[in-house]
Amino acid sequence: xxxxxxxxxxxxxxxxxxxxxxxxxxxxxxxxxxxxxxxxxxxxxxxxxxxxxxxxxxxxxxxxxxxxxxxxxxxxxxxxxxxxxxxxxxxxxxxxxxxxxxxxxxxxxxxxxxxxxxxxxxxxxxxxxxxxxxxxxxxxxxxxxxxxxxxxxxxxxxxxxxxxxxxxxxxxxxxxxxxxxxxxxxxxxxxxxxxxxxxxxxxxxxxxxxxxxxxxxxxxxxxxxxxxxxxxxxxxxxxxxxxxxxxxxxxxxxxxxxxxxxxxxxxxxxxxxxxxxxxxxxxxxxxxxxxxxxxxxxxxxxxxxxxxxxxxxxxxxxxxxxxxxxxxxxxxxxxxxxxxxxxxxxxxxxxxxxxxxxxxxxxxxxxxxxxxxxxxxxxxxxxxxxxxxxxxxx
Amino acid sequence: xxxxxxxxxxxxxxxxxxxxxxxxxxxxxxxxxxxxxxxxxxxxxxxxxxxxxxxxxxxxxxxxxxxxxxxxxxxxxxxxxxxxxxxxxxxxxxxxxxxxxxxxxxxxxxxxxxxxxxxxxxxxxxxxxxxxxxxxxxxxxxxxxxxxxxxxxxxxxxxxxxxxxxxxxxxxxxxxxxxxxxxxxxxxxxxxxxxxxxxxxxxxxxxxxxxxxxxxxxxxxxxxxxxxxxxxxxxxxxxxxxxxxxxxxxxxxxxxxxxxxxxxxxxxxxxxxxxxxxxxxxxxxxxxxxxxxxxxxxxxxxxxxxxxxxxxxxxxxx
Numbered sequence: 001x002x003x004x005x006x007x008x009x010x011x012x013x014x015x016x017x018x019x020x021x022x023x024x025x026x027x028x029x030x031x032x033x034x035x036x037x038x039x040x041x042x043x044x045x046x047x048x049x050x051x052x053x054x055x056x057x058x059x060x061x062x063x064x065x066x067x068x069x070x071x072x073x074x075x076x077x078x079x080x081x082x083x084x085x086x087x088x089x090x091x092x093x094x095x096x097x098x099x100x101x102x103x104x105x106x107x108x109x110x111x112x113x114x115x116x117x118x119x120x121x122x123x124x125x126x127x128x129x130x131x132x133x134x135x136x137x138x139x140x141x142x143x144x145x146x147x148x149x150x151x152x153x154x155x156x157x158x159x160x161x162x163x164x165x166x167x168x169x170x171x172x173x174x175x176x177x178x179x180x181x182x183x184x185x186x187x188x189x190x191x192x193x194x195x196x197x198x199x200x201x202x203x204x205x206x207x208x209x210x211x212x213x214x215x216x217x218x219x220x221x222x223x224x225x226x227x228x229x230x231x232x233x234x235x236x237x238x239x240x241x242x243x244x245x246x247x248x249x250x251x252x253x254x255x256x257x258x259x260x261x262x263x264x265x266x267x268x269x270x271x272x273x274x275x276x277x278x279x280x281x282x283x284x285x286x287x288x289x290x291x292x293x294x295x296x297x298x299x300x301x302x303x304x305x306x307x308x309x310x311x312x313x314x315x316x317x318x319x320x321x322x323x324x325x326x327x328x329x330x331x332x333x334x335x336x337x338x339x340x341x342x343x344x345x346x347x348x349x350x351x352x353x354x355x356x357x358x359x360x361x362x363x364x365x366x367x368x369x370x371x372x373x374x375x376x377x378x379x380x381x382x383x384x385x386x387x388x389x390x391x392x393x394x
Numbered sequence: 395x396x397x398x399x400x401x402x403x404x405x406x407x408x409x410x411x412x413x414x415x416x417x418x419x420x421x422x423x424x425x426x427x428x429x430x431x432x433x434x435x436x437x438x439x440x441x442x443x444x445x446x447x448x449x450x451x452x453x454x455x456x457x458x459x460x461x462x463x464x465x466x467x468x469x470x471x472x473x474x475x476x477x478x479x480x481x482x483x484x485x486x487x488x489x490x491x492x493x494x495x496x497x498x499x500x501x502x503x504x505x506x507x508x509x510x511x512x513x514x515x516x517x518x519x520x521x522x523x524x525x526x527x528x529x530x531x532x533x534x535x536x537x538x539x540x541x542x543x544x545x546x547x548x549x550x551x552x553x554x555x556x557x558x559x560x561x562x563x564x565x566x567x568x569x570x571x572x573x574x575x576x577x578x579x580x581x582x583x584x585x586x587x588x589x590x591x592x593x594x595x596x597x598x599x600x601x602x603x604x605x606x607x608x609x610x611x612x613x614x615x616x617x618x619x620x621x622x623x624x625x626x627x628x629x630x631x632x633x634x635x636x637x638x639x640x641x642x643x644x645x646x647x648x649x650x651x652x653x654x655x656x657x658x659x660x661x662x663x664x665x666x667x668x669x670x671x672x673x674x675x676x677x678x679x680x681x682x683x684x685x686x687x688x689x690x691x692x693x694x695x696x697x698x699x700x701x702x703x704x705x706x707x708x709x710x711x712x
């Protein structure tokens with residue numbers, strides 16, 4: 001491939017990254033604050049940059065969903081009211097939109113789009129297997145999230161789309177999903193399975209396969225499967241083409257990935273894995289966001305020594321002339337309070353040092369690394385999102 | 395109420411990142427320590443489980459990692475192979491050709507197949523009484539219902555055939571509260587609590603598995619007792635009495651990092667308490683809630699496993 005003549009300058013901050021891309025995909029293991037990070041960065045982009053910014057979230061906390069005006073379910077994109085920004089004391093230059101991913105609805109839309117006629121559409125939608133796949137089947141979430149992203153992006157309605165990825169069983173499943181979906185529908189095995197129900201002829205090579213499958217699953221069930229796939233095959237062309245287009249969008253240079261992690265052992269391991277896979281597969285790795293990081297003052301050596309001393313000498317310190325009196329307490333209670341303050345510092349300093357160690361271990365890093373401090377409460381309004389967003393933005 | 399560890403099969407689930415594997419590892423450790431022959435099984439093979447026992451990686455074949463404690467990781471393909479040959483007595487596996495491909499294919503085509511092979515293996519171990527207790531480090535809360543409901547779903551989808559015959563006894567094992575229980579792990583934060591409540595609802599509606607306990611992990615200690623917080627506030631605030639300066643002069647350094655850290659702990663604990671109360675109010679009072687302390691020193695490794703096992707033991711009243 002020829003080098004891109006317009007080869008971009010490398011972004012040095014989330015601000016630069018977001019202004020040079022059209023799609024930002026946030027990934028990371030569960031519980032690290034992906035959703036909040038995606039929403040915060042999107043809110044910042046809407047405030048600071050012109051244009052329409054859409055954040056697509058998969059499973060937002062209820063109060064965050066409320067803050068974004070996402071009370072109802074469904075796939076519709078809704079504009080976040082400017083009043084929500086007014087309450088935070090800002091007037092955005094752009095617009096913030098939000099949408100939630102409804103897997104079932106998205107599948108139905110997909111069938112509607114690709115089915116050759118009304119009757120096929122109706123038969124697919126009422127097939128029990130289809131209902132299982134679209135509603136409960138975990139892997140279908142991965143695909144549909146990416147499919148929906150493609151759909152929104154090609155509508156051209158938004159300048160920037162920030163997506164929060166669904167929790168996956170296997171970290172990188174969603175990247176592979178479009179390809180796997182395309183392969184699945186064009187697989188030889190699928191044709192093999194469907195063939196006998198079409199022609200009632202089983203060739204010798206595939207006979208053992210049917211014997212086992214019949215015995216294990218029962219032939220009625222196999223027929224159900226076959227019917228489903230025969231119906232689905234009518235959508236085959238459009239579907240595979242679509243899956244390939246989704247895959248191309250993920251690889252497009254207008255798309256970037258942001259890896260989110262906390263500084264705990266398991267999420268860091270997973271973040272490293274994400275970074276490796278993204279790099280190896282040549283996706284664009286834009287930034288690493290480290291969430292819920294303890295404050296720097298916990299790494300202060302002098303304070304650590306001081307805390308150790310106070311722990312040892314709390315009894316003597318509490319008896320300092322006039323100290324307990326001026327704090328309206330007695331020696332004994334003051335000793336306990338001093339002890340608690342000092343040992344609390346030492347406890348959290350231990351955690352902070354462990355975090356610092358993990359941060360050093362994260363060796364491959366993208367150009368942009370942003371750190372978010374541990375916030376005391378939960379974020380449940382636009383003001384909170386912007387407060388977080390400012391910490392990672394420039 | 396029946397003793398948690400007297401059940402035969404315990405699924406441990408929870409939102410990603412709450413310490414589900416830690417709790418499963420410690421629960422199994424505690425059971426083995428109390429004399430039960432225990433199997434602990436990791437479902438999503440991330441290899442985290444092994445690090446809690448500081449042993450080599452776990453495989454599908456069970457391995458004894460400590461006295462009476464056996465560990466394995468689920469491998470659906472290996473499980474299917476075992477299932478076909480042991481359960482269905484199908485000898486022609488070898489002739490079918492690439493089993494992996496066929497399995498992948500059937501599993502992708504027929505939702506629930508992968509799940510039932512997993513749950514089937516575990517139920518089979520229960521049925522064969524190879525162990526006193528099986529602790530499952532199960533899928534995260536987003537996927538666990540699909541897993542536990544798989545036998546039912548297959549039962550409805552597949553009208554005849556061996557698989558259908560097989561689901562009957564699985565449902566019996568899963569639906570018997572003396573045999574099987576679900577442990578949900580949460581942390582005192584908004585999302586884990588919300589997800590726990592949604593999950594317990596769905597488990598009750600969509601599966602026949604009994605909720606055995608809710609574990610609240612990483613509970614911060616209460617820093618100050620009665621009246622002590624006021625003393626802290628006077629010391630931390632600029633109350634004009636010069637008490638802070640007096641103390642700083644005596645110890646020869648600035649107290650602000652220590653005071654800020656204490657303030658962070660107090661506010662963190664306060665916001666977490668709200669979520670904890672929301673959880674407690676919504677969970678059936680019959681269901682035991684077990685509180686696990688926040689571990690400052692290490693969150694994984696054998697030492698952490700021991701600490702959590704001790705805390706579980708205390709909470710279970712042993």
